[in-house]
Amino acid sequence: MLNTMAGKTQIKIKKKSEFMRTLKQMSYNKLAVFGAIVFAIELILVILAPLIAPYGYAEMDMAAAYQPPSWAHLCGTDDLGRDIFSRLLYGGRYSITMGIFSIGISVMLGIIIGSTAGYFGGKVDNIIMRFLDIIQSLPGMLLTIVISAVLGSGYINTILSLSVNGIPGQARMLRAQMMRVRGSEYIEAAESINCSKFRIIAKHLIPNSFSPLIVQATMGVANMIIMAAGLSFIGLGVQPPASEWGAMLSGSRQFIRSSPHMVFFPGLAIAITILALNLMGDGLRDALDPKLKR
Template identity: 45%
Template sequence: MAKLTGITAEKKIKSESLWTISLRRMRKNRTAIAGVIILIIFAVIAIFAPLIAPYDPLEQNFIKSFRPPSSENLLGTDEFGRDIFSRIIYGARISLQIGFIAVFISLIVGVSLGLISGYYGGWLDMLVMRIMDLMLSFPYILLALVIMSILGPGIYNAMIAIGIVYVPQYARIVRSSVLSVKKKEYVLAAQALGANDLRIILKHVFLNSMAPIIIQTTLSIGRAIINAAGLSFLGLGAQPPTPEWGAMLSNGQDFLRNAPWIATFPGIAIALLVLGFNLVGDGFRDAFDPRLHK
């Protein structure tokens, strides 16, 4: 009886999918859970910003200029007397929006190119990959600056520029996964049964290439937020008086000696949000690593 119970348990373990095992490992990963908590906090702040922020983030009051953190202004005020705490809260909305939209653009374009390139191969694969290699030969921020010089400054143009910059990463990762998946028995069986290419790519190849895409997406959002802040710091992203963290850093750099809180707190906000995405991304990477599923 005990032997039969052991065999049943063993079959149950083997029948579990990679997704089930990975999610269970994810729940046991304390650093990943910490990252999820950080992201939930920022998401709540962004959603309920009008209820949380004590002041209008754009309201100027020169009488309150350069006030240090106090009970009235928790994180102090800037050179225009605007409440930094309120601006950081509203800035969470903008930073999350930039991260998700920029990565969504690169996700759609990059995954599509990777799927087509990896599945069909040949001259099409060669053409797509050489273009991706050309884009990867430029540093990310330099390529973003080139695109911004064409599109012009602005927060939405920054999203497009960052989205284009990250396309090669997705294309190469997805292509690599497709080259492995398309040789599997279930793909060959679908081809033998006469399934069309679109059905095979979407139902069999894409769905079984999701793990690296999820990992890359989570990590890319954090990097996109940093790059967007960098563009705003250079004056190419969000324009004044938009309460964007990178723009707030740029405005506060001239007052680091007399009013360091103007630049310090937006920098801390960027670091915490990016840390949250990185912790979750690392958790997904560990959870989906097949070498750990024994």
């Protein structure tokens, strides 16, 4: 009787805290915690941009153009005399969210497409993969430009056009992993106990094959931010004078010799974001792997 009771309480604990347990596992990983803290600080700064930023993001002062970092302008000013620090804070709102959302969408669609191809194999796989081949045979940037041009500029449209570009990579990665896992005996066992196809995919195949996806996704955020910059550079994407990290980076590349700070700070902002996300991603991957549990 006592045994039974003990079992029950244990199960209740588990059900309550599937998410909390993962967080707890992550908290053992110091690097992941560091990444999370950096990212959290970044988010706070970006959210509170109007309170923190010393200048407006479009406030021009031609007399103060090209100034190197000083106490008046923490990160200097750009060619139009706008305060780079303020523009970074406002720009983060676009860059961080665009990067994460577009990767998020492409990972979700990638999982759906990749797992369908990976599980069913054969003809289904062939059709899906050839379709992805078509998408991948177009230069990524060109595809994004075309979609973005069709959808029109703007925040959400930019995210959508960026995410299409990421789908094939994610889908391929998951498919390859699924192919590996599909032959395992535990998948056969799941079939023999009458698990539905959906259940096998969602509860057995995906949990066992998605860890490389996490790493790839966190790396992908950087790529997406740069791609977004490319879009705003040709007049799609986020429209000036609104600031955005990638656009700041690409817009100031002609001044890299005379005023390197104009390139340095947006680049640094992107690098810090990626690093933080990567550390978090690694931590998440490890936390989800029972073999690495403590």
